[in-house]
Amino acid sequence: MKSQQFIDLENKLGAHNYHPLDVVVEKAEGVWVYDVDGKKYMDCLSAYSAVNQGHRHPKIFNAMVEQAQKVTLTSRAFRNDQLPRLYEKLNKMTGYDKFLPMNTGAEAVETAIKTARKWAYLNKNLPENSAEIIVATDNFHGRTTTIVSFSTDPDAYENYGPFTPGFIIAKYGDIADFKAKINNNTAAIMIEPIQGEAGIVAPPKGFLQDVAKLCKDNNILFICDEIQSGLGRSGKLFAHYYEDVRPDVVIVGKALGGGFYPVSGILADSAILDVFQPGTHGSTFGGNPLAAAIAVASLEVIEEENLAQKSFEQGNYFVEKLKALNIPYFKEVRGAGLWIGLELNTKARPFTEALKEEGVLAKETHVHTIRFAPPLVITKEEIDWAIEKINKVFTTIKPVE
Numbered sequence: 560m561k562s563q564q565f566i567d568l569e570n571k572l573g574a575h576n577y578h579p580l581d582v583v584v585e586k587a588e589g590v591w592v593y594d595v596d597g598k599k600y601m602d603c604l605s606a607y608s609a610v611n612q613g614h615r616h617p618k619i620f621n622a623m624v625e626q627a628q629k630v631t632l633t634s635r636a637f638r639n640d641q642l643p644r645l646y647e648k649l650n651k652m653t654g655y656d657k658f659l660p661m662n663t664g665a666e667a668v669e670t671a672i673k674t675a676r677k678w679a680y681l682n683k684n685l686p687e688n689s690a691e692i693i694v695a696t697d698n699f700h701g702r703t704t705t706i707v708s709f710s711t712d713p714d715a716y717e718n719y720g721p722f723t724p725g726f727i728i729a730k731y732g733d734i735a736d737f738k739a740k741i742n743n744n745t746a747a748i749m750i751e752p753i754q755g756e757a758g759i760v761a762p763p764k765g766f767l768q769d770v771a772k773l774c775k776d777n778n779i780l781f782i783c784d785e786i787q788s789g790l791g792r793s794g795k796l797f798a799h800y801y802e803d804v805r806p807d808v809v810i811v812g813k814a815l816g817g818g819f820y821p822v823s824g825i826l827a828d829s830a831i832l833d834v835f836q837p838g839t840h841g842s843t844f845g846g847n848p849l850a851a852a853i854a855v856a857s858l859e860v861i862e863e864e865n866l867a868q869k870s871f872e873q874g875n876y877f878v879e880k881l882k883a884l885n886i887p888y889f890k891e892v893r894g895a896g897l898w899i900g901l902e903l904n905t906k907a908r909p910f911t912e913a914l915k916e917e918g919v920l921a922k923e924t925h926v927h928t929i930r931f932a933p934p935l936v937i938t939k940e941e942i943d944w945a946i947e948k949i950n951k952v953f954t955t956i957k958p959v960e
């Protein structure tokens with residue numbers, strides 16, 4: 560048992576800002592990961608949707624190795640030959656004029672916030688320091704001090720103040736509340752089209768359309784955080800496609816790096832992204848040639864392997880099979896594509912720990928919900944395998960109160 564030594568070391572020497580399942584992963588391929596003791600598990604989290612393409616996808620792997628043999632980092636002080644390829648790919652795939660590259664999701668969210676504020680000062684003549692952005696209850700947009708300033712989760716914000724002003728919270732899914740929070744200083748509304756960390760919570764049908772219209776009518780920007788929901792996870796390329804809306808700004812990250820590398824950024828049209836002038840925003844690593852080469856390959860895999868459509872079909876299959884189990888502890892099965900929230904009427908942790916023992920790695924989010932979000936390359940046979948394990952766990956493990 561090598562695992563325990565790694566666990567002890569980590570507990571002793573690392574900050575305890577996570578409560579991981581005690582599985583020490585050493586290798587991975589596709590939907591499968593292997594621990595240091597050689598045990599095999601199915602990854603049903605996909606690193607919070609950063610590995611939609613499956614672990615170590617060969618095409619992305621090759622793009623990374625090839626690029627690493629040429630040049631990896633130039634900084635934006637110079638140009639490189641890979642970033643324009645990424646711009647072109649994203650433009651073709653999404654229809655947005657332009658892209659502004661960053662690295663992590665939180666940086667891209669910060670970039671969207673800066674974009675919205677600057678756009679509002681330049682276009683709406685707001686008084687200095689007055690811009691407001693309306694966000695939703697139970698949002699998750701990352702961990703920076705500004706972003707946790709508008710979290711409604713005490714774990715995320717407590718003891719991290721003073722907080723960044725300029726954010727107004729409205730009830731997710733309640734269009735009347737969003738409307739009531741708009742005033743002359745409003746620059747943008749920023750939401751997740753489906754809330755991932757909140758437990759795969761979709762708003763009422765029509766909400767995204769209503770938000771889009773509200774933004775248009777009031778000349779404010781509609782910012783959609785698709786970092787987790789996007790790039791095929793929800794069963795469409797972007798979750799906002801379900802309601803046929805076109806946000807002014809789309810934030811992407813996670814699967815844009817194919818699980819190999821942090822790549823993020825924001826998509827928008829020129830009229831918006833052109834608010835930036837040289838020197839007004841930047842990132843040392845953002846848009847580096849290694850990141851760009853990896854991102855292009857990651858996007859090509861999503862397209863070539865039809866991963867959004869696969870997610871849609873396999874997700875429906877997974878949900879049907881879960882519902883058919885008829886487990887009394889299941890309160891609700893929610894899902895969009897292979898992004899499934901299983902809400903229990905009891906605590907989730909004992910079940911995620913038992914699932915791990917059976918070889919299924921799924922993580923609880925908050926106390927009562929288990930998220931099943933395997934890589935989008937999963938097959939029906941592999942889903943059947945997981946369902947069998949899930950059934951076994953939920954028919955043998957007793958809940959704890």
Ligand SMILES: *Cc1c(COP(=O)(O)O)cnc(C)c1O
Pocket residue numbers: 607663664665666668699700701702751755756784785786787788812813
């Ligand atoms: C993960 C996530 C982020 C933050 O991304 P990081 O890369 O962890 O900074 C932001 N928004 C959403 C919706 C996310 O799921």
